[in-house]
Structure formats: C-alpha cells, structure tokens
Amino acid sequence: MKKILFIVLAAAITACSNSTQRAAEAMLQKADQQFQQGHYDRALITIDSLRKVYPGAIETRKQALRLYQNIELKRSQEELTALDSTLEAVKQQYEALRQQVDTHKQLLQATPEELTLLTRTRVHRDSLQTRYDALCAKIRYIHKKQKENS
Numbered sequence: 222m223k224k225i226l227f228i229v230l231a232a233a234i235t236a237c238s239n240s241t242q243r244a245a246e247a248m249l250q251k252a253d254q255q256f257q258q259g260h261y262d263r264a265l266i267t268i269d270s271l272r273k274v275y276p277g278a279i280e281t282r283k284q285a286l287r288l289y290q291n292i293e294l295k296r297s298q299e300e301l302t303a304l305d306s307t308l309e310a311v312k313q314q315y316e317a318l319r320q321q322v323d324t325h326k327q328l329l330q331a332t333p334e335e336l337t338l339l340t341r342t343r344v345h346r347d348s349l350q351t352r353y354d355a356l357c358a359k360i361r362y363i364h365k366k367q368k369e370n371s
Contacts, residue, residue, distance in 0.1 A: 242278055248281075261295065261296045265289065268285045268292075268311065270334050287367075294360060301360065302357060311349055318342055
C-alpha cells in the first residue's frame with residue numbers, strides 16, 4: 222500500500238513540475254517576444270516575474286538569465302550610442318565657449334554670466350562623461366559574464 226501511495230505521489234509531483242516547467246517556458250517565450258519587439262522594460266519585468274513565480278524551474282531560469290543579460294546589453298548599447306553623440310556635441314560646445322571666455326578674460330571683459338555658463342557646461346560635460354564611462358563598464362561586465370556562462 223505504501224508503494225502505491227509513493228508512486229501516486231511521485232506521479233503527481235512530476236505532473237505538477239511538468240506543468241510548472243511549461244508555464245515558466247511560456248513566460249520566457251513572452252519575455253523573448255517583448256525583447257524582440259523592443260519592449261525592454263516589459264521583458265525585464267516578465268523575467269523578474271518568472272524568477273519569483275517559478276523558483277524551481279532552474280533550466281528556464283538559466284535561459285532567462287541569458288536573455289536578461291542580452292536585454293541589458295542591447296539597452297546599454299543603444300543608450301551609449303545616443304549618449305556618445307550628445308557628449309561629443311557638448312564637448313564641442315564647451316571648447317568653443319572656453320575659447321571665447323579665455324579671449325574675454327585676456328581682454329578683461331569676461332562677464333559673470335559667461336563664466337557661470339562655462340562652469341555649467343563643464344559640469345554637464347563631466348556628468349555625461351561619467352555616464353558614458355559607467356555604461357562602457359557595464360557593457361564590458363556583461364560581456365565578461367556572458368563569456369563565463371558560455
């Protein structure tokens with residue numbers, strides 16, 4: 222009698238784990254579709270939900286981690302591209318403004334507004350550069366983790 226009960230219990234657990242696995246895989250597929258459509262935030266939310274709802278779906282969670290890294294990589298690369306052009310424009314603006322202010326300083330004609338604008342432009346340039354460097358580091362880290370997981 223105990224053997225039969227054990228077999229029935231094992232079959233029930235296996236059936237539950239199979240349906241759980243299928244549901245987790247469906248969520249992963251949904252996240253992948255969202256990623257392919259460019260809805261990165263939705264895809265990340267779906268992956269987070271998958272990880273919380275199906276903690277036992279280990280293989281699916283491993284695949285979800287790879288997808289998560291791909292999403293973060295793609296999003297960071299796109300942000301870096303946009304940031305790069307903005308940073309270059311601000312650098313050029315700062316250099317032109319700096320040259321103008323230096324000329325006015327030599328002629329003792331620099332105004333407080335001009336100096337303030339130069340300082341604000343430099344701070345803006347530096348903050349963009351910091352974001353740029355952080356994104357580059359994030360991309361390098363993701364590449365390193367992807368290489369380790371391959």
